[in-house]
Amino acid sequence: MKDRILTTADKLFYLQGLRAVGVDTIAAEIGISKRTLYNHFPSKDALISAYLARRFVTPRPSDKPPAEQILATFDSLERRFASKDFRGCPFVNAVAELGSADRSVRKIAIDFKESRRLWFRNLLVQLGVKDAEGLATQLALLVDGSIAQDLVRNDPAMARAAKQAAMVLLANAGVKVG
Amino acid sequence: MKDRILTTADKLFYLQGLRAVGVDTIAAEIGISKRTLYNHFPSKDALISAYLARRFVTPRPSDKPPAEQILATFDSLERRFASKDFRGCPFVNAVAELGSADRSVRKIAIDFKESRRLWFRNLLVQLGVKDAEGLATQLALLVDGSIAQDLVRNDPAMARAAKQAAMVLLANAGVKVG
DNA sequence: ATTTAGGTACACAGACCTGTGTAACTAGTC
DNA sequence: GACTAGTTACACAGGTCTGTGTACCTAAAT
Numbered sequence: 001m002k003d004r005i006l007t008t009a010d011k012l013f014y015l016q017g018l019r020a021v022g023v024d025t026i027a028a029e030i031g032i033s034k035r036t037l038y039n040h041f042p043s044k045d046a047l048i049s050a051y052l053a054r055r056f057v058t059p060r061p062s063d064k065p066p067a068e069q070i071l072a073t074f075d076s077l078e079r080r081f082a083s084k085d086f087r088g089c090p091f092v093n094a095v096a097e098l099g100s101a102d103r104s105v106r107k108i109a110i111d112f113k114e115s116r117r118l119w120f121r122n123l124l125v126q127l128g129v130k131d132a133e134g135l136a137t138q139l140a141l142l143v144d145g146s147i148a149q150d151l152v153r154n155d156p157a158m159a160r161a162a163k164q165a166a167m168v169l170l171a172n173a174g175v176k177v178g
Numbered sequence: 179m180k181d182r183i184l185t186t187a188d189k190l191f192y193l194q195g196l197r198a199v200g201v202d203t204i205a206a207e208i209g210i211s212k213r214t215l216y217n218h219f220p221s222k223d224a225l226i227s228a229y230l231a232r233r234f235v236t237p238r239p240s241d242k243p244p245a246e247q248i249l250a251t252f253d254s255l256e257r258r259f260a261s262k263d264f265r266g267c268p269f270v271n272a273v274a275e276l277g278s279a280d281r282s283v284r285k286i287a288i289d290f291k292e293s294r295r296l297w298f299r300n301l302l303v304q305l306g307v308k309d310a311e312g313l314a315t316q317l318a319l320l321v322d323g324s325i326a327q328d329l330v331r332n333d334p335a336m337a338r339a340a341k342q343a344a345m346v347l348l349a350n351a352g353v354k355v356g
Numbered sequence: 357a358t359t360t361a362g363g364t365a366c367a368c369a370g371a372c373c374t375g376t377g378t379a380a381c382t383a384g385t386c
Numbered sequence: 387g388a389c390t391a392g393t394t395a396c397a398c399a400g401g402t403c404t405g406t407g408t409a410c411c412t413a414a415a416t
Contacts, residue, residue, distance in 0.1 A: 001362090016277055019197045022403060033364050034405085044404065088274055095330050096271040099194055109330040138343040141336065145323025152273050152287040158319065165316040165347060172346045179392090200373060211394050212375085222374065357416100364411070373402070381394070386387105 002040045004030055009051050014090055018048055018097050048094070052108050055090045058115060066123035067175050070139065071163060077143065078159035081150045088151035089144065116140055129173045142166055180218045182208055187229050192268055196226055196275050226272070230286050233268045236293060244301035245353050248317065249341060255321065256337035259328045266329035267322065294318055307351045320344055 008030050012021040023044055027034045041047040062069055080086050087093070091109035098105050121136035129135055146162035149155070167177050186208050190199040201222055205212045219225040240247055258264050265271070269287035276283050299314035307313055324340035327333070345355050 017197075017275055019195075019275070020277065023405085024403080033366090035365085035407095036363055038405065039362080042405095087277070089326070092326050092330060093274040096266055096274045097195055097197070099198065099265070100332070106330065113327065113330055134339060134342065137336070137339040141323035141327060141340055141343065142319055143323070144326040145319035145321070148267070148270050148322040148326045149291060149319060152270060152284065152291055154278070158315070161312060161315040162319055164312065165319065165343070168350045169343060169346055172350065201375085202373080211396090213377095213395085214393055216375070217392075220375095359414105359416075361414090362412085365409090367407090369404105369406080371403080371405105374400095376399080377397085379395095381392105383392085384390090386389075 001032075001036070005032075005037055005040055005047070006050055006054055009047055010054065013048065013051050014055075014093075015085065015087055018094060023047070049104055049108070052090065052094060052105065056108065056112050056115075059119060066126045067170065067177055070120065070123055070170070071166065071177065073143065074146075074159050074163035074166060077146060077162070078156045081146075081154075081156035081159050086150065089147050092144070092148070113140065113144075116143070124173075124175075127175050129175060131173070135169060135173055138169055139166055142169075179210075179214070183210075183215055183218055183225070184228055184232055187225055188232065191226065191229050192233075192271075193263065193265055196272060201225070227282055227286070230268065230272060230283065234286065234290050234293075237297060244304045245348060245355055248298065248301055248348070249344065249355065251321065252324075252337050252341035252344060255324060255340070256334045259324075259332075259334035259337050264328065267325050270322070270326070291318065291322075294321070302351075302353075305353050307353060309351070313347060313351055316347055317344055320347075 005026065009021075009026050012026055012029065023037055024034055026047075027037045037047075041050065059073075064072070091112050094105050095109050100106050117136050117140045120139045121132045124132035124135055142162040142165055146158040149158040170177050183204065187199075187204050190204055190207065201215055202212055204225075205215045215225075219228065237251075242250070269290050272283050273287050278284050295314050295318045298317045299310050302310035302313055320340040320343055324336040327336040348355050
């Protein structure tokens with residue numbers, strides 16, 4: 001049940017926004033009573049936090065070459081952009097909507113961004129890149145930039161542009177790219 | 179009067195979000211009656227549109243060297259990030275909050291992003307860059323990426339990272355950078 | 357068969373929201 | 387002094403929202 005609630009909340013929160021979706025709407029969509037929802041989550045805020053926590057997924061380890069993994073990130077982004085259900089980064093959207101006042105939401109957003117940056121950094125270290133820290137940040141910038149651009153323009157080409165830029169940055173750091 | 183309303187609406191909408199701020203709050207902040215506000219703007223939606231339209235500013239022409247102008251963009255970003263009143267890109271935030279359902283908001287957001295991309299492109303053309311279109315898109319990605327990252331992390335260093343990346347991309351396109 | 361855990365239906369409080377209606381007030385202008 | 391344009395105070399309609407209270411129901415486990 002808890003899972004059904006979260007699944008539906010995810011769909012509605014992500015597609016329509018946190019404030020735009022009421023708990024009534026979520027309950028009605030599942031076909032349960034609002035009371036049941038409140039029996040599983042003490043408040044809407046708690047539901048929002050759980051929604052974001054569930055969105056915090058880390059890429060599973062891969063044994064493909066690091067450079068390939070990095071570039072594949074942008075291919076995966078392009079596929080997600082092509083879906084009509086893509087509506088930007090849920091963490092960025094949540095911070096944009098709730099403001100930095102909401103401490104717990106902001107914390108999870110920061111953690112997520114940092115975890116992705118570290119994922120990049122580890123791969124870059126494996127590649128022997130000198131300034132892995134700095135380059136990881138720059139790659140993260142490209143990811144978030146293409147997401148923001150696609151959110152407003154709805155243009156998957158943004159992911160390709162980011163990938164091109166990433167290839168230049170990698171090559172400049174001495175990484176051989178396909 | 180209209181201007182005082184817009185100034186206050188700007189401050190509140192931008193800092194707290196579109197849905198988080200009611201017309202009552204705006205009127206109270208100025209010290210006017212809600213009726214007066216509605217005498218100047220037929221609806222809250224109209225006020226939101228006017229707020230965004232007022233945020234649509236284009237950089238004034240400069241006779242500094244194009245490469246300098248491009249890089250100065252990132253310095254200016256860094257200064258804005260350092261302000262505690264910076265809360266991301268108002269257009270991206272509006273789209274994130276209102277969803278793509280709101281056509282007029284989305285249009286102005288697209289127009290703004292495109293105008294900045296074209297500003298980059300023109301400078302790149304002046305520099306004789308071959309793929310000015312593509313590089314302009316990539317620079318725009320860096321700008322929006324650093325804005326999104328700063329929104330959640332509150333770290334002006336994101337602007338510096340974007341500038342570093344921009345310098346690499348420019349150099350790679352044959353532009354001499356300081 | 358009784359207990360127990362959970363779900364349902366439904367009303368409701370209390371807050372907030374947008375937008376309107378109305379009558380009175382205050383300036384400045386003819 | 388009379389007229390006009392803009393403003394104010396304030397109530398209100400009608401809607402939405404979060405969260406709670408309560409009594410009933412259902413089904414599984416003991």
